Amino acid sequence: xxxxxxxxxxxxxxxxxxxxxxxxxxxxxxxxxxxxxxxxxxxxxxxxxxxxxxxxxxxxxxxxxxxxxxxxxxxxxxxxxxxxxxxxxxxxxxxxxxxxxxxxxxxxxxxxxxxxxxxxxxxxxxxxxxxxxxxxxxxxxxxxxxxxxxxxxxxxxxxxxxxxxxxxxxxxxxxxxxxxxxxxxxxxxxxxxxxxxxxxxxxxxxxxxxxxxxxxxxxxxxxxxxxxxxxxxxxxxxxxxxxxxxxx
Amino acid sequence: xxxxxxxxxxxxxxxxxxxxxxxxxxxxxxxxxxxxxxxxxxxxxxxxxxxxxxxxxxxxxxxxxxxxxxxxxxxxxxxxxxxxxxxxxxxxxxxxxxxxxxxxxxxxxxxxxxxxxxxxxxxxxxxxxxxxxxxxxxxxxxxxxxxxxxxxxxxxxxxxxxxxxxxxxxxxxxxxxxxxxxxxxxxxxxxxxxxxxxxxxxxxxxxxxxxxxxxxxxxxxxxxxxxxxxxxxxxxxxxxxxxxxxxxxxxxxxxxxxxxxxxxxxxxxxxxxxxxxxxxxxxxxxxxxxxxxxxxxxxxxxxxxxxxxxxxxxxxxxxxxxxxxxxxxxxxxxxxxxxxxxxxxxxxxxxxxxxxxxxxxxxxxxxxxxxxxxxxxxxxxxxxxxxxxxxxxxxxxxxxxxxxxxxxxxxxxxxxxxxxxxxxxxxxxxxxxxxxxxxxxxxxxxxxxxxxxxxxxxx
Ligand code: SF4
Numbered sequence: 001x002x003x004x005x006x007x008x009x010x011x012x013x014x015x016x017x018x019x020x021x022x023x024x025x026x027x028x029x030x031x032x033x034x035x036x037x038x039x040x041x042x043x044x045x046x047x048x049x050x051x052x053x054x055x056x057x058x059x060x061x062x063x064x065x066x067x068x069x070x071x072x073x074x075x076x077x078x079x080x081x082x083x084x085x086x087x088x089x090x091x092x093x094x095x096x097x098x099x100x101x102x103x104x105x106x107x108x109x110x111x112x113x114x115x116x117x118x119x120x121x122x123x124x125x126x127x128x129x130x131x132x133x134x135x136x137x138x139x140x141x142x143x144x145x146x147x148x149x150x151x152x153x154x155x156x157x158x159x160x161x162x163x164x165x166x167x168x169x170x171x172x173x174x175x176x177x178x179x180x181x182x183x184x185x186x187x188x189x190x191x192x193x194x195x196x197x198x199x200x201x202x203x204x205x206x207x208x209x210x211x212x213x214x215x216x217x218x219x220x221x222x223x224x225x226x227x228x229x230x231x232x233x234x235x236x237x238x239x240x241x242x243x244x245x246x247x248x
Numbered sequence: 249x250x251x252x253x254x255x256x257x258x259x260x261x262x263x264x265x266x267x268x269x270x271x272x273x274x275x276x277x278x279x280x281x282x283x284x285x286x287x288x289x290x291x292x293x294x295x296x297x298x299x300x301x302x303x304x305x306x307x308x309x310x311x312x313x314x315x316x317x318x319x320x321x322x323x324x325x326x327x328x329x330x331x332x333x334x335x336x337x338x339x340x341x342x343x344x345x346x347x348x349x350x351x352x353x354x355x356x357x358x359x360x361x362x363x364x365x366x367x368x369x370x371x372x373x374x375x376x377x378x379x380x381x382x383x384x385x386x387x388x389x390x391x392x393x394x395x396x397x398x399x400x401x402x403x404x405x406x407x408x409x410x411x412x413x414x415x416x417x418x419x420x421x422x423x424x425x426x427x428x429x430x431x432x433x434x435x436x437x438x439x440x441x442x443x444x445x446x447x448x449x450x451x452x453x454x455x456x457x458x459x460x461x462x463x464x465x466x467x468x469x470x471x472x473x474x475x476x477x478x479x480x481x482x483x484x485x486x487x488x489x490x491x492x493x494x495x496x497x498x499x500x501x502x503x504x505x506x507x508x509x510x511x512x513x514x515x516x517x518x519x520x521x522x523x524x525x526x527x528x529x530x531x532x533x534x535x536x537x538x539x540x541x542x543x544x545x546x547x548x549x550x551x552x553x554x555x556x557x558x559x560x561x562x563x564x565x566x567x568x569x570x571x572x573x574x575x576x577x578x579x580x581x582x583x584x585x586x587x588x589x590x591x592x593x594x595x596x597x598x599x600x601x602x603x604x605x606x607x608x609x610x611x612x613x614x615x616x617x618x619x620x621x622x623x624x625x626x627x628x629x630x631x632x633x634x635x636x637x638x639x640x641x642x643x644x645x646x647x648x649x650x651x652x653x654x655x656x657x658x659x660x661x662x663x664x665x666x667x668x669x670x671x672x673x674x675x676x677x678x679x680x681x682x683x684x685x686x687x688x689x690x691x692x693x694x695x696x697x698x699x700x701x702x703x704x705x706x707x
Contacts, residue, residue, distance in 0.1 A: 009649065012695045013659040014688045019695035020704055027706040035699050040649040048603060050625035050634050051642040057650055086622075135604035147283065148561065148609035150292035174276070178563045182602025187680045189255050189600060191262040194684045195567050196602070199272070225685030 003033045004069035006105070008076045009041035011217050018217055018238035021246045022075040022108050028244070029116055033073075036065050044082040048183035052086065059083075059090045067097040071115065072105040075240050077137020077216050080107045085140060107137055108240055109215050113156040119163070123245030126166030130209035131157055132200065132223070133176040134216035143215065147176050157215055160243055167242070170207040177203070181222040197226045204234060213239045252575075254596040258568035267405075272566040274402060279560040281509025282610070289501070298498050300614040303551035306489055307541060313456040313489045314532065320459025321530060324521040331533045334364035340531050341366060341448070341481055342373060348479050348527075350375060350445040354437075356463070356470040357381040358450025359397055359554060360483050360533060363576045366448075377448075378440045380469040382433055389416045395570030397577055398507045398556035403569050437469070447473030451484035451530070452553070453499060457492045460520035461530065464503060464513035471517050478526040482519065486537050487550040499553060502612035506555035536589055545623045549584050551613045558607035558617055564600055573597060580607035580617040587624045595633050598624035656696060663690040 003026060007019045026033045042062055043055030062083065066072045074080050083105050091098035112118050133155070137143040144155035161167055180186065180196025187193075201223060204212050210233075214220055217238050224236040241247050262268050286292045306313055318328045331337035337360075345353065353370065355361065355377055367377045367388075379388045383401035387394050389412050394400030401409070410424035419432045449470045453462040461482050463470040474480040490496060504510040522528035540550045559565045559579030570578035575586040575594060583597035598621045607617040628634050648654050666674065667690050675682040698704050 007695055009655070013663065014691065016691050016693065016695040016698055020698070023699075023704060024706050035696075037696060037700065038652050040652050040655045043646070043649070046642045046645060048622070048625070049638060049642060050599075050629040051639070051646075052626045053629065054642055054646045058646060061650065135602070135606070139605040139609060146606070146609045148286075148606060150287050150289070176606075178602050178604035178606070180563065180602060182604070185599065185602045189258060189564070190680050190683060191255070191259040192564050192567050192600075193602070195262050195268065196563050197685075199269075221688055222685065225681070225687065228686035229684060 001032065001070045002068075003031050004066045004072045005033050005035040006039060006042075006066060006072050006074035006079070007035065008074065008079045008217070010221075011075065014221070015217050015238065017246065018075055018240050021238065021240040021244040022073070024244045024246070025108065025112065025240055026073060029118070034069070039065050042079045042082045044079055044086075045183050047082065047086055048185075052089065056090050059087045063087070063091070063098050063101045066105070067101045070104060071111065072101065073108050073111045074105065075108045075215070075217065075238065077107045077134055077141050077143060078218060080105050080110075081136040081140040107141055107143065107215060109157050109160055109243075110141060110143055112243070113160060118160075121160075121163040121243060121245075123243065124165040125242050125245075125247070127210045128168045128170050128208055129161065129211045129213055129242070130170050130172055130204040130207055131155075131161065132179060132204075132212050132214035132219060133157070134214050134219045135176070135178050137215050138176050144176070157239060161213070161239070164242060170204070170209045172203045172207055174203055179219045179223055181219045183218075186222055193222070194226065197222055198230075201226060201230075201232060201234065205232065209234065211235050211237055213237050213242055215239050251592065252594055252596065254568070254572050254574070254600040257572035257574070258564075258600070261569040261572055262567060268567055268569075270405065271403060271569060275560045275566045278399070278508060279557070279610075282506055282557055282560065283509075285505040285509040285511065289505070295498055295502055296612055296614050299502055299553075299612055300551065302490060302495050302498065303613050304548070306491055307487065307547065307550055310486060310489065310541065313491055314486060316456040317454055317459055317489055320457065322459070324459050325528070326459065326521055327527070327529045329529060329531045331531055331535070333535045334533070337364045337483065337531055337533045337535065338366050338369040341483065342370060342375075344479070344481055344529055345370070345375060345446055348446065350479065352376045352378070352440070352444045353446050353448055354378050354380050354440055354444040354469075354473040354477070355448040356450065356465060356473050357384050357400070358448070358483055359576060360450055360485055361448065362394065364483075364533070364535065366483075378437070378444075380437050380440065380467075380473055381465070382430065382467060385433060385437065386412060389413075393571070393576065395578065396556060396559055397554050403571065441472045441476050444473070444477045446479035446481065447475075447477050448481045448483060449474055451482050451488050452503070453490050453496055454484055454488045454530070455491075455493050455496060456489055458520065460518055461488075462496060463517050463519070464500070464515065465517070466508075466510075466514045468515045471515060474517075474519065475523055478523070479529075480519070480522060480526065481529045481531065483531045483533065485533055485535070487552075503553055503555050506557040506610070506612040540588065543588070546584065546588050546620055548615045549581065549588065549620060551615055552581050553613055555612055557610045557612065561606045561610045562601075563604060563606070564602065568600070573600070580621065581615065584617060584620040584624065587621075587628075591624070591628055591631060591633055595628055598622075598628065656694070659694055660697075663692065663694070666690050
């Protein structure tokens with residue numbers, strides 16, 4: 001089984017630590033992982049801004065880079081959603097390469113939970129942690145049950161975090177409220193975006209969390225930006241770093 | 249008309265932190281009530297599915313059901329009128345009123361008449377129109393549009409209402425006790441009901457196989473307005489049709505729970521004809537609705553039963569207030585309807601959304617609201633409505649991203665240079681991200697560089 005590691009463009013540049021943690025997690029399961037160096041970006045920011053037409057070339061590039069792998073794994077729910085949901089406009093519905101890409105791409109937690117079905121992690125994280133359920137992963141990829149629905153509760157991220165020794169996942173008042181990042185939304189609607197981010201952070205502070213974690217670094221980057229500006233006593237860490245035992 | 253600007257209006261609303269949070273909490277409270285109510289019904293998700301199927305089927309056969317409705321209503325002595333647009337709707341209503349020499353009208357909440365601007369039209373003709381829903385009456389006094397479709401005065405605090413009532417009804421300015429204020433309003437409205445020559449109501453559901461209409465209210469004002477005066481005019485959009493009486497139960501179970509968390513609206517009134525010696529009219533309006541039917545991407549928007557749940561759940565609506573949308577229906581569904589109707593005028597609305605998807609999950613008839621907003625963005629681009637600046641930036645980004653080497657070089661330069669630039673220069677007025685947020689710390693090397701070097705120790 002060969003795995004293609006897809007690292008979102010901005011994570012590659014700004015958050016190499018989380019990328020390393022992702023790679024380590026996969027390697028620790030003795031998987032054959034490769035990081036194709038010709039990758040850049042899935043095109044999500046442009047598509048969300050209304051310019052999906054422009055990213056056709058990126059979509060083709062993505063598919064030709066990754067369709068050869070048995071699984072494609074990425075530490076970002078929103079980028080995976082982009083490939084799964086929004087690339088379809090560019091390809092014929094029975095395009096084999098695209099269909100293969102679409103069905104073999106997984107968000108890292110989803111992959112560990114559903115494909116590898118891991119039940120054990122040999123790591124500790126003795127802190128109070130708030131889980132930020134990022135919308136794309138949460139609602140589009142169904143990493144967790146959306147609070148609006150009346151279906152049995154499950155949360156893949158929480159299940160994985162529960163494998164970590166010493167961790168205490170705090171209960172938030174609004175379990176899956178959006179943090180306000182939203183791609184270019186964070187700039188075009190700066191005021192609402194920041195207000196949403198602040199409220200999200202306060203929910204964590206009120207629950208005595210020491211860390212905020214989640215599966216989407218873009219949301220975490222937005223929250224971290226506010227936390228650092230406001231000098232809030234909270235740390236932000238991508239879920240892969242906790243699961244890989246990379247933060248102590 | 250100048251182009252509406254959601255970000256600008258939202259900024260104004262957000263800048264009053266206390267009021268913004270009060271608004272957010274008030275609506276979140278309703279959303280939580282809705283969660284409890286929906287979770288008390290094991291078959292909730294099935295109901296949503298049925299509701300969606302019934303609506304989709306009805307819309308696909310709308311002409312047939314409209315004719316069936318007309319036939320059955322006519323048999324019951326109801327006079328049915330069809331209006332192609334707002335203007336025709338208003339004229340039809342006015343002509344009926346004129347024929348009956350009506351001077352005073354009581355109206356119970358109808359977003360359609362709001363959409364058609366019926367009030368100012370009738371007022372110009374010398375007819376007094378009183379909105380009888382409490383929230384509607386408050387905003388009517390203040391000469392403001394409703395800011396929510398179920399809770400029209402949710403942007404106001406009880407102190408604001410006390411001030412308004414003091415001015416209009418002579419109540420004590422400093423007494424904002426809700427019971428006191430409601431009593432005053434009730435007394436005032438009683439008089440209006442007794443004086444009225446005609447009652448206008450909206451329609452929640454129109455049943456094709458019976459020819460009757462159903463109106464849901466919590467204050468019973470539709471019943472007062474339609475049974476005290478002899479003349480009752482019900483105004484509805486073409487999309488209010490449902491095929492059979494038994495379909496109604498699905499919608500009434502979903503509607504109140506989604507709207508306010510109540511198991512059922514206090515009054516679910518069925519009208520199957522005029523009161524004794526009275527007259528009943530139904531005005532059925534298209535006003536650009538039929539166009540939705542021919543659009544695969546947006547036609548589901550017509551399935552909306554106007555419960556308001558998507559507004560209550562929307563994190564942007566809760567923090568920016570209904571008036572920031574500048575459209576008769578705010579929130580996610582309003583953004584889609586408005587953009588479809590006039591993309592240029594409402595071009596900021598599909599972007600007034602973080603694409604969180606909560607609205608689509610909360611919607612009792614499963615409208616794909618977030619996908620519609622995503623699609624609207626692409627359509628605006630196609631129609632050349634989004635700004636040239638954005639276009640250029642996006643095209644440039646794609647050009648860079650198409651070349652892994654160029655992208656790596658640019659990344660490297662940024663990571664090297666940014667830490668060297670003084671803070672003052674980084675946080676300039678063009679850096680919108682940086683107004684209230686720090687930019688991320690720059691690592692010395694990218695993941696790709698580390699991977700290439702083979703310096704990642706995986707064990
Ligand atoms: S779109 Fe759905 S949630 Fe929103 S008002 Fe209509 S029915 Fe209710």
